[in-house]
Amino acid sequence: MKPITVIRSRTAVMPSSNIDTDQIIPARFLTTTTREGLGTALFADWRYDAAGLLRPEFVLNRPEARDCQILVAGRNIGCGSSREHAPWALLDYGFRAVISTEIADIFRSNSLKNGLLPVVVDEATHGWLLANPGVEVEIDLGTTTLCLPDGRTLKFPVEAFARYCLMNGVDELGYLLAQGDAITAYERRSA
Amino acid sequence: MTAKTLFEKVWERHVVVPETPDTPAVLYIDLHLTHEVTSPQAFDVLRSRGLKVRRPDRTLVTMDHSTPTETAQVFGGVPIALESAAKQIRQLERNCAEFGLDLIGLQDDRRGIVHIIGPELGATQPGKTIVCGDSHTSTHGAFGALAFGIGTTEVGYVLATQCLLQRRPKTLAIEVANGLASGVSAKDLVLAIIGRIGVNGGTGHVIEYRGPAVEVLSMDERMTICNMSIEAGARAGMVAPDATTFAYLEGRPRAPRGEDWQRALADWTGLRTDPGAVFDKVVSLDAAAVEPMISYGTNPGMVAPVSGRVPERPGDPVFARALEYMGLAPGASLRDQPVQVVFVGSCTNGRLSDLELAARVLAGRQVAPGVRMLVVPGSQHIKREAEARGLAKIFTDAGAEWRESGCSMCLGMNGDLVPAGQYCVSTSNRNFEGRQGSGARTLLASPATAAATAVRGRVADPREFLH
Numbered sequence: 294m295k296p297i298t299v300i301r302s303r304t305a306v307m308p309s310s311n312i313d314t315d316q317i318i319p320a321r322f323l324t325t326t327t328r329e330g331l332g333t334a335l336f337a338d339w340r341y342d343a344a345g346l347l348r349p350e351f352v353l354n355r356p357e358a359r360d361c362q363i364l365v366a367g368r369n370i371g372c373g374s375s376r377e378h379a380p381w382a383l384l385d386y387g388f389r390a391v392i393s394t395e396i397a398d399i400f401r402s403n404s405l406k407n408g409l410l411p412v413v414v415d416e417a418t419h420g421w422l423l424a425n426p427g428v429e430v431e432i433d434l435g436t437t438t439l440c441l442p443d444g445r446t447l448k449f450p451v452e453a454f455a456r457y458c459l460m461n462g463v464d465e466l467g468y469l470l471a472q473g474d475a476i477t478a479y480e481r482r483s484a
Numbered sequence: 485m486t487a488k489t490l491f492e493k494v495w496e497r498h499v500v501v502p503e504t505p506d507t508p509a510v511l512y513i514d515l516h517l518t519h520e521v522t523s524p525q526a527f528d529v530l531r532s533r534g535l536k537v538r539r540p541d542r543t544l545v546t547m548d549h550s551t552p553t554e555t556a557q558v559f560g561g562v563p564i565a566l567e568s569a570a571k572q573i574r575q576l577e578r579n580c581a582e583f584g585l586d587l588i589g590l591q592d593d594r595r596g597i598v599h600i601i602g603p604e605l606g607a608t609q610p611g612k613t614i615v616c617g618d619s620h621t622s623t624h625g626a627f628g629a630l631a632f633g634i635g636t637t638e639v640g641y642v643l644a645t646q647c648l649l650q651r652r653p654k655t656l657a658i659e660v661a662n663g664l665a666s667g668v669s670a671k672d673l674v675l676a677i678i679g680r681i682g683v684n685g686g687t688g689h690v691i692e693y694r695g696p697a698v699e700v701l702s703m704d705e706r707m708t709i710c711n712m713s714i715e716a717g718a719r720a721g722m723v724a725p726d727a728t729t730f731a732y733l734e735g736r737p738r739a740p741r742g743e744d745w746q747r748a749l750a751d752w753t754g755l756r757t758d759p760g761a762v763f764d765k766v767v768s769l770d771a772a773a774v775e776p777m778i779s780y781g782t783n784p785g786m787v788a789p790v791s792g793r794v795p796e797r798p799g800d801p802v803f804a805r806a807l808e809y810m811g812l813a814p815g816a817s818l819r820d821q822p823v824q825v826v827f828v829g830s831c832t833n834g835r836l837s838d839l840e841l842a843a844r845v846l847a848g849r850q851v852a853p854g855v856r857m858l859v860v861p862g863s864q865h866i867k868r869e870a871e872a873r874g875l876a877k878i879f880t881d882a883g884a885e886w887r888e889s890g891c892s893m894c895l896g897m898n899g900d901l902v903p904a905g906q907y908c909v910s911t912s913n914r915n916f917e918g919r920q921g922s923g924a925r926t927l928l929a930s931p932a933t934a935a936a937t938a939v940r941g942r943v944a945d946p947r948e949f950l951h
Binding site for chain 1: 571
């Protein structure tokens with residue numbers, strides 16, 4: 294995974310609350326055995342009509358949403374299924390960060406492990422972002438700040454170890470494997 | 485000694501390396517449940533890095549999500565209709581062979597939904613840490629285990645190291661007073677709980693369900709409740725183990741035996757929240773006030789009594805959009821809403837007692853004309869039991885389809901789908917848009933409500949059939 298420090302992009306806004314992972318990628322796409330190429334399935338039931346054609350009114354299909362790397366979602370995005378296909382699809386489509394007031398636990402964990410940055414903001418900031426789609430914002434993982442176009446800078450929480458791994462391209466599995474002696478000792482102790 | 489919650493006791497015994505401000509805890513996992521959908525990419529990581537599965541003996545593998553439920557495709561030599569599903573199943577068989585894992589395969593008589601066979605085999609036990617690449621892993625908390633869903637990357641971590649990196653979650657006590665009224669089930673209770681705290685009410689927390697109404701529940705009922713903890717956003721749900729738990733487990737294939745059983749009992753008996761232990765949050769509920777519930781919207785928090793009406797929330801565009809999808813008007817009566825499909829099954833309500841409840845309603849009655857009813861047992865063991873006890877005959881005599889076990893129409897991965905625009909009363913766990921098929925409209929309810937609805941062809945109150 295490439296190290297992440299700063300993400301600067303215009304925002305795409307989906308104001309619905311409780312966007313669940315079944316919406317992010319419907320179950321029929323989960324029979325895949327790879328993690329690649331899922332961007333075409335992102336929000337499939339909202340993006341395409343029954344004939345498989347793009348719905349022009351859907352926010353991500355509008356010209357102004359092209360190349361947006363930051364998704365601003367209504368409260369509580371990512372609830373439901375644990376499918377990691379959800380962050381895989383968002384990343385493959387081109388998103389690198391998701392902003393909301395609340396981000397569901399498993400989706401947040403899955404996102405961090407793949408380099409999709411979950412950013413939780415307060416109600417007022419969230420309300421402003423929802424009301425101003427397409428603004429350019431900057432997310433700085435080094436300072437854990439979100440910078441709005443009017444110069445306002447807000448701190449956001451990120452779990453310390455996940456942040457370290459994202460910024461340094463460190464692999465968590467490597468870290469866990471390095472705990473092998475402690476794991477063996479635990480297994481002996483509890484056997 | 486400080487008073488501890490059940491969760492804290494289980495958590496603390498599994499800490500391999502304690503957490504620090506800079507690093508999460510390394511948490512040991514006793515049991516890893518694995519299935520075909522969320523594992524292929526994890527096995528790929530192991531393969532690409534030259535890693536082995538650390539503890540095949542702590543890994544229970546089966547297939548359930550994309551497996552067919554039609555007998556001919558499972559046992560009759562008819563090819564699996566959905567090619568991508570067949571490919572995923574074959575991939576799991578190859579991965580298990582390559583990594584030396586026992587697989588409870590398609591034709592194995594122990595097969596079933598992973599969250600149903602774990603308890604059925606006695607692999608799910610009090611005090612264990614249990615994970616699976618599936619959010620309904622919370623089911624196993626019914627035994628006093630700490631059980632939660634993980635993503636595929638973490639499936640790889642557990643395969644390789646038997647550990648996860650975890651920050652300690654917060655605790656939420658849900659205290660349920662009194663007892664459920666006659667004709668009201670555990671499913672109604674958990675829907676009422678989610679309706680009360682919302683689909684994000686448990687985020688960041690592990691729930692412990694407590695109180696007199698919980699203590700009298702059977703294991704099947706406790707599993708139904710813990711199963712839907714994730715629908716309130718919680719990491720996990722737990723119930724303290726007691727005599728009911730021990731009676732369920734004794735003699736099961738993977739439960740301890742002889743002296744080991746006695747030792748286990750002594751240990752498990754201590755797995756209770758100490759008097760005076762403090763939860764981060766407490767919610768109290770009166771079970772006696774709970775009625776048969778049904779969902780009307782597009783998440784499991786959008787629920788009302790079967791006898792009630794769709795709420796009115798003028799000026800809420802998200803709410804309006806959900807009702808538009810559902811084709812329901814604000815203020816509309818839920819009872820008598822026509823339905824086209826009824827699904828009884830899933831890890832929420834696919835156990836034997838669920839089928840018994842549905843059969844009690846259906847016995848001597850017929851599924852209404854124009855309604856398709858699908859009954860899918862949660863495991864092959866449950867299927868055999870239901871056939872031996874005459875339940876299957878009640879279903880087929882009533883005109884319902886009786887299938888092989890699997891996740892089936894809960895999420896439609898295997899092709900068991902609800903057509904666009906149709907209403908399905910379903911005993912499963914999610915009524916998200918498109919969950920049971922593009923455009924499908926799901927109404928979540930108990931097995932009794934589902935069966936009563938099948939008979940009437942419209943949403944019905946099961947109490948009229950059970951009394």
